[in-house]
Amino acid sequence: MKVRTSIRTQIYAVLALTTAFCVIVALLSGISTQEAIQGTRIFFDCNSALSDFYVAVEEMDSAARDWLYSDSDEEYERYRLLSGQAREDLELIRGNVDRQLAWRFGLLANMLDYYQKSIDVYLEGKTAVYATYNDLSYRCLLIRNTSTEYYTALAEYLQANADAIQSRWQQKQAVQLIALALLVVAGLAIASTYGRSILRPIHTLMENARRIQNGDFHLEPIGEASAELAVMADTFAEMASQVEQNMGVLKQNAQLEQRLLRQESERLAMQNLVTRAELRSLQAQINPHFLFNTLSMISKSAYLNHDATTSELIDRLAEFLRYALDKSSTTSTLREEINSIQNYLFIQKKRFGGRLDFVVDVPEEIPNLRMPAIVLQPLVENAIKHGIGPLTDAAVISLKIRLREGRVRIQIEDNGIGMSADRLEELQSCLKLGLDSSGDSQNAGIGLTNVYRRLKIYFGGDLQFTIESEEHCGTLITIGLPLEEEA
């Protein structure tokens, strides 16, 4: 398995390498400079020492000859001191030049020995003062005469050394320049390589993101990349895979939901058909022609017998029933519904007399909406039957129709016994589930549930249907219909 290096490690490695290289070049440059300075220092030190040597030799010779004349210990000591200084000067030079030249300066030390030898011979009493004096002068002369040769030798050596140092300096400068050039080239190459190794995977990642955006989950591999980018790419690929999976699940869910909705819609349509069939069946139970002919005959008979009230009652009943039978095709209008309910109320008022008061409040501007037939009558009938029935007097049932917030709001209210909260909740649940509220639709007539179902089928989601009731305080049914269905 290939081990990927992290970007941080790579950057640190490059930085460390570059820094080490720069430090080494700087150190070498420093060493080179130090060497040049050292060379210059040696040049001055050696020249100065050689000059000091010849000065010391002259003073040494002077001191020695003074000593010969004066026999002064002080002068002899001075001679020895200067001789020592001269030797130190030579040693300084010999310590700073090559072996060949050091050997040659050793010859000068030998000359100092040779000079001392003359004094030693004198001290041994083998030579006279005058002869020693001349001998010392001559030996000093011999040393002095070497000055040109030795200055020249030292200058040539130092010049050669300086040339060598300069040559080395130039070589090192050239090397440093080459090294720096290599560093720059390598740096650029590294930057380019690492840049590509970082940018190329990022570019591929961006390209992959674009693909995912377009719904294509076939991602391009990022190839060779750093550890971080490899992790990022792997995570990205995993995420893309998950998104693809999730989208598949969502698509399946959507298809399933669509199928369920379609089934629900089919189920509702089926229920509608059943409801219609049920309505038609109910309506078909009445023999319309026979009934209307009979009622017309009774009405005329009553009228001929001067019973106008009975005649009107029969007429109202016939009109009510005709409406019920004519509108068996399910749709009617709001005006026809109101007219029908007024016939029904007229009959009921005759029935209850003073115990029951009906209030119908329908402004003229109310639009004549198209709506299912026989909607209001069952509701009013329920109010009479279940709300007002136990009351002995002052029972009021009101029908109010208003235009509110772009809707026609129909309110049927009674001041009857109302219902308990449990009963109200049960009723509302039944409506929601499509069950009959009493469990016996025969007893309940067409019933509240029937009305609600038909309205729901007709208006769908635009229907508003609420029941408000409180025990001993009456019941209020509010129906909100949309305006689009104006007849």
Place this chain on the structure above:
Amino acid sequence: MKKFLAVILALSMVFAMVACGSGNNAGDAGNGNTGNGDTGNAGNTGDTGGTGDVSTEDLHFVFVSPLLSHPIWLIAKDGFEAACDELGIQGDWVGPQGISAEEMAQLVDTAVAQGADAIITQGICPATPLENAINEGVKVLLVDSDLTDLEGRLAFLGKDLEKQAQLMYEEVAKVIPEDQKIVMSIQCADLNSQFYVDQNAAVEEVFSQHPGGFELVNTTLSKSDKATGTNEWLNTFNTYPEVNVCMNLAAEAASACVTAADELGITDDLVIVGVDDTEENLDLLREGKILCTSVVSFWNYGYQAAYWLYQNITEGRVPEQVVNDGGTMMVTTENVDEYNDLLKVKVDLPAA
């Protein structure tokens, strides 16, 4: 790619370190040796002090030449340096720019003061400093001209003056009929030196035996200077037009003589004899302007002399006799191209 770049960087670093660290010994190229700069021995501390207790690497030989840059002596210098290189000893070539016995004496004294182990010099040098050197334990070997009174010298390598005079006469006799008188003028470098005196005397003695008669009409000095020699020859030719043999006993004298004779248009009337195998003399010989030139091995003055001193110091060898012929021979048109090899034959000292 990244590994390749890393290798490039590493190599650059190594290259910079190696290159910047190298060449520290380049400064040693400067050679401060003012004498024999090619000795190549770096082991000598200069404290040689004398003989006997030093290693061979510490040996310091000084060649005190009568002329520092004279072409003929530079042949000796080449031989001396070759020997020093082969033996691994320190060698200094010193000498005056012009003939100067006093300066040579001082150079000998300097060599002694510096603790030289051996000195090679020519007989022009005064004897006193050489005696002092011998007293200080320095080995002394004379070349080219001897100091016969110098006690303690290891050897003398030089011309056999009598042999040289005889060879010269043999060549002259080939062109001067026996019945023709030889009228000779001699030019030498210096007459203060016994060498030149002896050389002249030997020539005079040998040539005086010529059956047709011999007369030495003039002796002049070139003082080791060709211009001086030319003037002297012009004066001689003007003063002694009867001269038919020009004896040049200094290296530059023969070419000076030819110059003067050419100027006067009498070259073909003269028999010109020279000494030493300078390039100029050899060219004149090939041109037929001089009859012959006497040579000894100047190479061996440096080469064999250094070997003899070395063998003496390190092995105690001594020559069978103090005075030794340096290989005196006559170069003529017949052997001018091959004589040189004969001059470089080294003869070792006999085992102790």
